Amino acid sequence: MRYNWTLTILSGVVWTTVALAASLKDPVRGRDAFDKRCTGCHTLDKIKVGPPLRGVYGRTAGKDPQFAYSDAVKAAPVEWDEATLDRWLTNTESVIPGNDMAFRLNDPADRANIIAYLRQLSAK
Amino acid sequence: MIKKLLLAAGAVAIAAAGGSLLHPFGRPAAPGANHPILRDAQIDPATLAILRRACQNCHSQQTEWPWYSHIAPVSWLIARDVQQARSHMNLSQWQNYSADDRLQLLSAIGSAVRNRKMPVQRYVLLHPEARLTDSERQQIYRWTRAERSRLSLLHSTTSLNGQIHFVAYLQ
Numbered sequence: 001m002r003y004n005w006t007l008t009i010l011s012g013v014v015w016t017t018v019a020l021a022a023s024l025k026d027p028v029r030g031r032d033a034f035d036k037r038c039t040g041c042h043t044l045d046k047i048k049v050g051p052p053l054r055g056v057y058g059r060t061a062g063k064d065p066q067f068a069y070s071d072a073v074k075a076a077p078v079e080w081d082e083a084t085l086d087r088w089l090t091n092t093e094s095v096i097p098g099n100d101m102a103f104r105l106n107d108p109a110d111r112a113n114i115i116a117y118l119r120q121l122s123a124k
Numbered sequence: 125m126i127k128k129l130l131l132a133a134g135a136v137a138i139a140a141a142g143g144s145l146l147h148p149f150g151r152p153a154a155p156g157a158n159h160p161i162l163r164d165a166q167i168d169p170a171t172l173a174i175l176r177r178a179c180q181n182c183h184s185q186q187t188e189w190p191w192y193s194h195i196a197p198v199s200w201l202i203a204r205d206v207q208q209a210r211s212h213m214n215l216s217q218w219q220n221y222s223a224d225d226r227l228q229l230l231s232a233i234g235s236a237v238r239n240r241k242m243p244v245q246r247y248v249l250l251h252p253e254a255r256l257t258d259s260e261r262q263q264i265y266r267w268t269r270a271e272r273s274r275l276s277l278l279h280s281t282t283s284l285n286g287q288i289h290f291v292a293y294l295q
Contacts, residue, residue, distance in 0.1 A: 041232060041235075047239055047241065048241065049232045049235045049239075049241060051234060066240050067239060068235075068238045073137045100231050100234055100235050100269075101231060101235075102224075102227040102228045102230065102233075102272065103228060104154035
């Protein structure tokens, strides 16, 4: 019985630590994660496969005049904030069905850090 | 003076011939390789012809090597470009990509072509036949979207079948 309680408390501590780590939203780690996971298709200032991402946080979707977005993204009334970006990076189709970005970022900590990095860039 | 020039030309020729035997970026020219592109994809002949004309020279094993691609140091630069292009996407290996990889590649093809990032400008300068018209770009984009929809549907049906089989197995 005591063994069961110890296990429960230990797993609680582990999960709390993981949740806390995920909620820290470190923009420095976010820049590393961005370099590893996003730069295949995006840069900050130039069109690559996807649109440039400096200033994307706080902007309405599909509004970079240089980039040819899908019709779905152009018509979507979505503003990029923490919640929408998190959902977008988890599953783009759940935010704007019919978009052109087939990519998923499964790690919640990576998502949180990258969003923190994009937010920091927008604030500058 | 003429003798010096001849000596210099000879030295350059020997260096180019010797350099051509070296392959610092690997040897992408697989002699006799015959790998059709986009096996397992559903694509109409007209769009396939455009992709063959504009993409397969770098993004597949079907590369046609021009005469200057055998002379160093140009051969090294071209070999490096082709290696990099194939590492991003090799249309001859299409059937070996996972469903997720194919979906990502299709979305990248559509966006890069539509936004004029592909074919790259310096390639088109040497290969004007790879130049794409606006309607050809649209045609490729429409195909990538149709193929993505088909794959997504196929993928979800397969997953659903898997779940049904799994439920049947549990019962």
